[in-house]
Amino acid sequence: MRDVAVELGGRLVLHGADLDVGAGELVGLIGPNGAGKTTLLRSILGLVRLRSGEVTVDGARGRAAARAIGYVPQRHEFAWEFPISVEDAVLSGRVRSIGWLRRPGVVDYRAARAALDRVRMSHLRKRPVGELSGGQRQRVLVARALALDPRVLLLDEPFTGLDVPTQELLTALFAELAQQDGTAVLMTTHDLVGAVHGCTRLCLLNRTVIATGTPAELDDPALWMRAFGIAEHSPLLTALGISSSPRAARAGERS
Numbered sequence: 001m002r003d004v005a006v007e008l009g010g011r012l013v014l015h016g017a018d019l020d021v022g023a024g025e026l027v028g029l030i031g032p033n034g035a036g037k038t039t040l041l042r043s044i045l046g047l048v049r050l051r052s053g054e055v056t057v058d059g060a061r062g063r064a065a066a067r068a069i070g071y072v073p074q075r076h077e078f079a080w081e082f083p084i085s086v087e088d089a090v091l092s093g094r095v096r097s098i099g100w101l102r103r104p105g106v107v108d109y110r111a112a113r114a115a116l117d118r119v120r121m122s123h124l125r126k127r128p129v130g131e132l133s134g135g136q137r138q139r140v141l142v143a144r145a146l147a148l149d150p151r152v153l154l155l156d157e158p159f160t161g162l163d164v165p166t167q168e169l170l171t172a173l174f175a176e177l178a179q180q181d182g183t184a185v186l187m188t189t190h191d192l193v194g195a196v197h198g199c200t201r202l203c204l205l206n207r208t209v210i211a212t213g214t215p216a217e218l219d220d221p222a223l224w225m226r227a228f229g230i231a232e233h234s235p236l237l238t239a240l241g242i243s244s245s246p247r248a249a250r251a252g253e254r255s
């Protein structure tokens with residue numbers, strides 16, 4: 001993503017945003033409410049018009065770029081009242097490959113089962129999606145995104161409202177997808193402590209990219225204060241284990 005600006009409702013919600021996510025990386029996209037995290041993901045998916053700048057995914061631009069991407073939206077964005085089974089919901093993630101009017105074939109069912117296995121949901125594959133708990137729904141959305149074996153995985157707040165075992169299951173899965181499968185994973189989250197411990201790299205966003213770097217490289221309170229608008233002695237810095245004396249070296253900081 002190079003110098004991306006997005007205007008929504010007449011307001012500039014993202015400007016000058018530069019970000020690279022490489023194969024095998026698990027990048028945490030973090031920032032306060034309204035920072036533009038979802039908008040940034042949507043701009044990668046080609047769902048919002050860029051006012052300026054460009055996004056390329058695996059060499060492709062615009063909607064063509066979306067072919068390489070598996071997307072997990074926020075849970076409330078999916079139509080859970082739709083009368084379909086878990087398996088059908090996951091198969092809907094393969095619609096680009098199956099085609100809208102075709103019936104899924106053996107290959108499609110096999111891929112859906114494999115994706116459900118990865119989130120430990122195979123035993124519920126015949127269950128109507130409307131009967132699932134919040135954590136089970138989240139796992140279905142992840143399986144749906146994995147059904148086409150994407151090279152890039154975009155996750156919008158995947159941990160919201162999940163219990164600790166489900167969080168741990170998904171955290172391990174995202175790490176495995178990055179490290180073993182070489183998937184490029186970009187995830188928005190408000191679980192900052194989890195992001196610091198689980199991500200290979202972080203991107204601090206507040207309408208623009210404030211800084212990117214490994215958690216160790218972002219050990220500078222000034223960056224977090226700028227991104228989150230917090231004070232020098234905020235408990236957040238203590239919780240993240242970031243000392244309150246600014247460092248001279250500011251890895252990846254933009255002027």
Ligand SMILES: Nc1ncnc2c1ncn2[C@@H]1O[C@H](COP(=O)(O)OP(=O)(O)OP(=O)(O)O)[C@@H](O)[C@H]1O
Pocket residue numbers: 008009013031032033034035036037038039040
């Ligand atoms: N369709 C829209 N029309 C106008 N403004 C919008 C639209 N969608 C989002 N915005 C505005 O864009 C800004 C960024 O929103 P976005 O949802 O990307 O933030 P976010 O970082 O994901 O926030 P949160 O952490 O609260 O989910 C916000 O000020 C929001 O009000």
